[in-house]
Amino acid sequence: MSNRRILSLWFPRLGAERAIRREPHLDRTPFALVREVGNAQVLASLSPRASAAGLSRGQPLRDAHAVCADLVTRTEVAHRDAAFLGALHRWAGKFSPWVAPEPPEALVIDLTGCAHLFGGEAALVAQVETDCADLGLSVRAGIADTLGAAWALARHAGGGAGSHRSGDAIDQEARATRSRAVKRRHWERGGAAPTAPAPTADAASRIATVGQTHGALAPLPVAALRLPAETVEALARLGLRRIGDLSGQPRAALARRFGTGLVHRLDQALGSAPEPVSPAPPTDRFAVRMTLPDPIGLEDDVTAALDRMLPQLCARLERAGRGVRTLRLEAHRTDQSMEWRHVSLARPAHRADRLRPLLQVKAAEIDAGFGIDMLRLEAIRHEPVHARSTVGHLDAGRAVSDRLRAGAGLDDLVGRLGARLGLEAITRVHPAESHVPEKSALILAAAWSEPARSWPRRASRPLVLWRPEPLGGAEALDGSVAPARLRWRGRDLAVVHAAGPERIAPEWWLDDPDWRTGLRDYWRIDTDAGERLWVFFAHGAALSPGWFCHGRFA
Structure with missing residues (x-):
């Protein structure tokens, strides 16, 4: 058994609570996100009020409206949920540098050597729950020696493994079988053995003591092993409903009947098979914002605010060796609404003098409404930029000529035209590998293509x-x-x-x-x-x- 300690964080209402954060009034009524599955709409994420009304995930929308007439729904936006999970990924970095996302609504954290910094594992879980409560999120945490055990504790600790009855009526069995059924012990008919402890719902039941993974997993249902639904149903028909029931079964028979996947998942949960945590570093984000003491509504005021924000953003980009390709300007108004504009460049840059003219054009298009109380700049697309050496006064003229010759002036022109017309409207012609007149040239976007170095010599063609x-x-x-x-x-x-x-x-x-x-x-x-x-x-x-x-x- 390794000395690792793994924390699994599960956000069971991630999508719905993300939408509630954007529209707080949705928390006053049953609310759910809806996903398209085939030709039907099903519930993808539920608010606490929707769950209290008797709704469940995966339920068809028409059935949900029949159960709860005042249900409010929104369409699920997968990329927004993924971006929100990325923000939680960055937040989880405060507990350990070894964080891995588990889409669509979970995180895995390697806590080895980190829990004592927060006063122990119980205190760390309490800190996680406090932070999530401040963010308006529901969270379930599980800590164990293995990733599979932590996953199981986070999702299934505190719940039962289901009834010991198979669901079949006793009068459906043969008469001789019925006479012997009364004499069978209840755990032989699929129930839990009386020695198995009843799971509790408190936080302590979701933290497995070091080296006690088997005891923590024994009372959990077999679904906690991350098995397919059909495998769980097949095991339930045989009376194997808890993980402890599988531990005493011959492994060869389990693998022969249910495949090696069942045995492999069991070994991963118990630590017999390795399952590493592969951390993904959070994506670099470059953004600055300015909260204003009084609302503003004049273009000059917006420009003055940009003059303070833009140098800070460019300095961060330059230190990271990145250049912005698409910049977003957000204007948050006093009525809780927000308007944004995008600025795109033909070449990545981190110089304020190249970004300011484009932002000034977009700032004039923003409607201030009842006033703007916060401005935000974010580089939503950025690329590496190679460092360039600075020159003195003697070489300044030559450097400017080289820069213009290299096409920087053309890039600035494309960026300014694109700010007004759209970068897709600025195109250039490239030679194509075809002798057919109609296919001898390609029309490419100027912002995402290089000028043609040379054109093949062909007979004259009409314009x-x-x-x-x-x-x-x-x-x-x-x-x-x-x-x-x-x-x-x-x-x-x-x-x-x-x-x-x-x-x-x-x-x-x-x-x-x-x-x-x-x-x-x-x-x-x-x-x-x-x-x-x-x-x-x-x-x-x-x-x-x-x-x-x-x-x-x-």
């Missing part, structure tokens, strides 16, 4: 392309000779100059409907009307004259 339009009046029978006259868009045009042909074949490995006409011979022609067109002869066109116009040169 404007459209779907091929049939041409009439062309006398040439094939693409080896350019037509002398043609009719395009209702006009008869005479060809004064022609250059070509350029043969382009379709991509045979793709079935492109626009290229089912086969090989094309392209010509660049000048007409007497001043039009410079890009036309081609399709060798596989069966139901057309064969000549088409594909684009126009500038």
Whole structure:
């Protein structure tokens, strides 16, 4: 048995209580979060009032409304619950540096060598419950030598293992079996042996003494071993309802009948099989806020507050070697409402002079309402930024030129345009690996792509392309000779100059409907009307004259 001590924290109402923190009035009525499962809606998380009304998790919503007519529901937002669990992950770091999340609503903490700092394990659990009560959260804690035992104590300590009766009526059994059933001891019919202690619901029952894991787990139901529901039901039919009932059974028979998963979970809980705690470091968060003594409503006041907050945020980013990519400005109003704006950059940066102009644009869009009493800046997306050496006055001009040459000026321009139009609206063209004219270039967002270093040398292409339009009046029978006259868009045009042909074949490995006409011979022609067109002869066109116009040169 190892000397580890594991703390398991289970938040059984995490989603509902997170929503109540945002909307406190929901605590005055039965409330639940709803999740889509197939074509039905089921209850995902319940408030204490909803549980007191007789509702349960996984219950269909229509049945829940039949039981509790005044039930209030909201749709479950998984990513918000995950973000809230991440915040609790950071809070749990005060008890131990070895914290691992257990989605969707639990944390695992390795307390080895840390409990004495809080006055012992009982005092530590009391501190956890006090902190969670201040946050408005329900929590169940369990401490044991193994992760599986702590998990079981946090969720099942203080509860029973169910009735010893299987649920079948006695008159369903054979007559001879009925005569012997009365003589059987009740624990042989699936009940608990009289020597098993009755579990208590106090906090002490959820802390297993060092080296006493087996005794702490014995009275708990077999579901505490993290077994599938079908395995728990199969064990219950055999009268094996408590973990203590499994300990005395032949392991080979259990593995043969229920698989090795049951034996493995039992070994993990008792410490015979290793189950390490893999801590995940909490994500870096960079945020600053300013609480104002009096509400403000002028744009100049908001800008003055940003001038105080932004240097602090940039200093934290610079020390961590990070640059903000998306920044969120939150304005909390006196009526408990909040309005936010996002600012995105083409390149990550931690310099205040690059962020301030973008924030100033967004600050002008915020509606102050009855007044703003708190402002908050948070870097919701950040990336590593390589350190750069500073230069003196002699090299300042050269550094500015190098910076502009490197594209920093273009990045600032993209950021300012994106603040008004959206970064998705700022695009650039990149070469593509295709000889087909329509696929020779890619349109990418300028903020998330680098400028093209070079373009492949190809024959001249028109600036404007459209779907091929049939041409009439062309006398040439094939693409080896350019037509002398043609009719395009209702006009008869005479060809004064022609250059070509350029043969382009379709991509045979793709079935492109626009290229089912086969090989094309392209010509660049000048007409007497001043039009410079890009036309081609399709060798596989069966139901057309064969000549088409594909684009126009500038």
